[in-house]
Amino acid sequence: xxxxxxxxxxxxIGDSFEFGPLTISRExxxxxxxEYDPQPFHLSDxxxxxxxxxxxxxxxxxxxxxxxKMFVAHMQANPERQAASLGAMGVDELRWLRPVRPGDTLxxxxxxxxxxxxxxxxxxxxxxxxxxxFNQHDExxxxxxxxxxxxxxxx
Amino acid sequence: xxxxxxxxxxxxIGDSFEFGPLTISRExxxxxxxEYDPQPFHLSDxxxxxxxxxxxxxxxxxxxxxxxKMFVAHMQANPERQAASLGAMGVDELRWLRPVRPGDTLxxxxxxxxxxxxxxxxxxxxxxxxxxxFNQHDExxxxxxxxxxxxxxxx
Numbered sequence: 354x355x356x357x358x359x360x361x362x363x364x365x366i367g368d369s370f371e372f373g374p375l376t377i378s379r380e381x382x383x384x385x386x387x388e389y390d391p392q393p394f395h396l397s398d399x400x401x402x403x404x405x406x407x408x409x410x411x412x413x414x415x416x417x418x419x420x421x422k423m424f425v426a427h428m429q430a431n432p433e434r435q436a437a438s439l440g441a442m443g444v445d446e447l448r449w450l451r452p453v454r455p456g457d458t459l460x461x462x463x464x465x466x467x468x469x470x471x472x473x474x475x476x477x478x479x480x481x482x483x484x485x486x487f488n489q490h491d492e493x494x495x496x497x498x499x500x501x502x503x504x505x506x507x508x
Numbered sequence: 509x510x511x512x513x514x515x516x517x518x519x520x521i522g523d524s525f526e527f528g529p530l531t532i533s534r535e536x537x538x539x540x541x542x543e544y545d546p547q548p549f550h551l552s553d554x555x556x557x558x559x560x561x562x563x564x565x566x567x568x569x570x571x572x573x574x575x576x577k578m579f580v581a582h583m584q585a586n587p588e589r590q591a592a593s594l595g596a597m598g599v600d601e602l603r604w605l606r607p608v609r610p611g612d613t614l615x616x617x618x619x620x621x622x623x624x625x626x627x628x629x630x631x632x633x634x635x636x637x638x639x640x641x642f643n644q645h646d647e648x649x650x651x652x653x654x655x656x657x658x659x660x661x662x663x
Contacts, residue, residue: 389573390580392595405594413596414576418544418569425545439560441568441604448598 358436360506361478366465372427373460375419377411382455385415410452416459416495417447420486423461439477439502447497451488458489466498470505477502513591515661516633521620527582528615530574532566537610540570565607571614571650572602575641578616594632594657602652606643613644621653625660632657 386395390412393400398409411419428435453459467481480503486495541550545567548555553564566574583590608614622636635658641650 385573389577391584392580412576414569414573417572418540421567421569422544425547429546443601443603444599445602446598446600447602449596 357433358504359433360437361468361470361480361503362506364465364468364480364503366468369462369464370427371460371462373423374458375423375460376458377415377419377453377455379409379455382409382411382415385418386412390414406452408454410454413449413495416449416453416486417497419459420461420484420495420497423459424463437504439504441499441501442479443500445481445498445500447495449495451492451494453488453494457494459486459494461486468503471502476505478505479503512588513659514588515592516623516625516635516658517661518592519620519623519635519658521623524617524619525582526615526617528578529613530578530615531613532570532574532608532610534564534610537564537566537570540573541567545569561607563609565609568604568650571604571608571641572652574614575616575639575650575652578614579618592659594659596654596656597634598655600636600653600655602650604650606647606649608643608649612649614641614649616641623658626657631660633660634658 383396386392392412394404394406394410395401395412395415396409401407401409428438461484463482463484465480466483468478470478480501481498482501484497484499485493488494538551541547547567549559549561549565550556550567550570551564556562556564583593616639618637618639620635621638623633625633635656636653637656639652639654640648643649
């Protein structure tokens, strides 16, 4: 590893980075929805035309999965972050703000908004990030606050 | 439709139902993770053995997708609910409580915990449900509070 791990103590409120981009295809929208979220507006333009969506849009859970795909790729390309991450215990305030359409190109931005030591586990701290996923028009399509566990610097 | 739609006005705090079950296979765990969350502990037992997970576990985003699969199947089998649902604007307090392992059988429980009229859109109301996903040992593996939009009874 070229750099030291980026430990809990090294994170500061306001630290941010970008991840992505990733373009979502029509085939992928339909494949994900067929398996996990087979509502008509996620399956075809014809069915979506009967709803307030108008045209085909991706499942909101597909958008979260694509967030994760972009985020993991970023972390794996930045091993100093990867090394100190202990995963997420959950997510607060997930909001789907706009439909994601076939052909959209997504990118993400994340910023540390809170950090606190664990009361029970000195080897880790809890870090809250505000994540925003944008489309190619720089419109936010999804926001959320993952609650991540982060390794503290070894004593 | 055999029954009248179950409108916003018909929902009461404490209303609950069960959905599922669904068994998750090793192949599905690995396929989802390979596409969307390729962290080692989601890809093989060998890699997971090097981590605090110990053995292969599903991506948390796979568990949310499986929640949706079970939930949509329930709604499509209960058209009086389906007819009044306008989808979800987001989710609060998503928590992954325990690993989901290959071979686990998941089921869900949902209960109305809050409802309020929309201030701006009289045709809909906002309903919060507490969702719990259990494994075959009746252990909760995931909880969350989807924020659903629900059609009001036509005037």
